[in-house]
Amino acid sequence: MVTHQTIGESTTHLSAEDLAALRENLHEQRSFRQEQLRQLAGPATSRADDRLHRQAAAQVEVRIKLAASARMVLADVEAALTRMNEGSYGACHLCRRPIDRQRLTIVPQARYCARCQQVKEAIP
Numbered sequence: 001m002v003t004h005q006t007i008g009e010s011t012t013h014l015s016a017e018d019l020a021a022l023r024e025n026l027h028e029q030r031s032f033r034q035e036q037l038r039q040l041a042g043p044a045t046s047r048a049d050d051r052l053h054r055q056a057a058a059q060v061e062v063r064i065k066l067a068a069s070a071r072m073v074l075a076d077v078e079a080a081l082t083r084m085n086e087g088s089y090g091a092c093h094l095c096r097r098p099i100d101r102q103r104l105t106i107v108p109q110a111r112y113c114a115r116c117q118q119v120k121e122a123i124p
Helices: 016-039 050-087 101-106 114-122
Strands: none
Touching: 016 050, 016 101
């Protein structure tokens, strides 16, 4: 899930090449999460033996949690691609300032700048 394109050095303006690289990364993430959800939706194996039943139950619980996490990330990726298509990608949802390019490189589906993300996480 590594994009071979690179993001420019400026921290505010996103060039067409930057957006193309970020879009490619988001598409890769979407494909990964969709495949992960397909695999997690497969049947969990169970055995007659109690120990194997407990193991299978634990595996089912892990699969449920992984699937929930994958669905959340997939929704964030889809929302980022929608913002890209609408032309609002890269703007913080709270303060409306540009999200730092380095943050978008690390978390291309980010909705908030680092400052607003910290404020949002601090609020219970």
